[in-house]
Amino acid sequence: MRSSSPPTRSRRGRKQTSSGVYSASGVYPGNRHRPGVNRDSVPRKYFTLAEANRTLPLVKRIVADLVSLHPQWRDLVARYEVVAAGARPDWGESTEQLALRARIEDVARQISDYLLELEQIGCVFKGFEEGLVDFYGKLDGKEMFWCWKAGEERIEHWHELEAGYAGRQPIPVTVGGQG
Numbered sequence: 001m002r003s004s005s006p007p008t009r010s011r012r013g014r015k016q017t018s019s020g021v022y023s024a025s026g027v028y029p030g031n032r033h034r035p036g037v038n039r040d041s042v043p044r045k046y047f048t049l050a051e052a053n054r055t056l057p058l059v060k061r062i063v064a065d066l067v068s069l070h071p072q073w074r075d076l077v078a079r080y081e082v083v084a085a086g087a088r089p090d091w092g093e094s095t096e097q098l099a100l101r102a103r104i105e106d107v108a109r110q111i112s113d114y115l116l117e118l119e120q121i122g123c124v125f126k127g128f129e130e131g132l133v134d135f136y137g138k139l140d141g142k143e144m145f146w147c148w149k150a151g152e153e154r155i156e157h158w159h160e161l162e163a164g165y166a167g168r169q170p171i172p173v174t175v176g177g178q179g
Contacts, residue, residue: 044136045122049175052135052146053154055121063131063150066114070128073107076100132165139175146171 047055080100087094093101118125118133124145126132131150136143139158147157147168159167 046143047122047135047137047146049137049146049155049171052137052148055123055135056148056154059118059121059123059133059148060150062114062117063125063133066111066125067128067131067150069107069111069114073104073111076104076107080104126165130165134159 080097083094083096083100087097115125122135124134124136126134133148134145135148135155137146137158138144142160144158144160146155147159147165148155156171157168158171159165159169
């Protein structure tokens with residue numbers, strides 16, 4: 001996921017995540033504290049290309065759920081903001097706002113749970129729009145990411161840790177790629 005950092009305030013006072021998602025509701029997927037879960041305690045797992053490809057059936061299902069839930073969350077937040085814009089702040093949240101907030105929290109909780117599943121597998125989720133997932137690996141003794149995108153049958157790309165999606169390269173034939 002692009003944003004696990006805490007939201008900041010925009011000029012209009014609304015909360016903003018580092019990925020640019022605004023929300024008057026203050027509820028962000030993946031930005032919840034999970035009791036009993038310490039993100040730092042999840043050890044980094046290094047995958048061979050074959051191991052990473054073997055996880056894809058499960059990863060594909062989780063990513064499909066994530067990319068289908070994210071637009072729902074975004075739409076609910078937008079609806080909440082429209083309702084909040086027409087509300088009188090001195091009256092507190094309306095019944096409609098409270099109902100929308102509950103739905104936003106429910107969808108955010110589901111998204112957060114799916115992100116945790118990917119994290120426990122050892123994957124790094126990189127984006128809702130493309131359904132990007134990276135797997136830590138080593139190529140020629142150097143740390144890197146095996147890079148998979150929703151819709152791809154198998155992992156056929158890699159990139160350096162700091163390069164990101166723009167730095168994707170085909171996996172060399174000698175490693176098992178198509179060339």
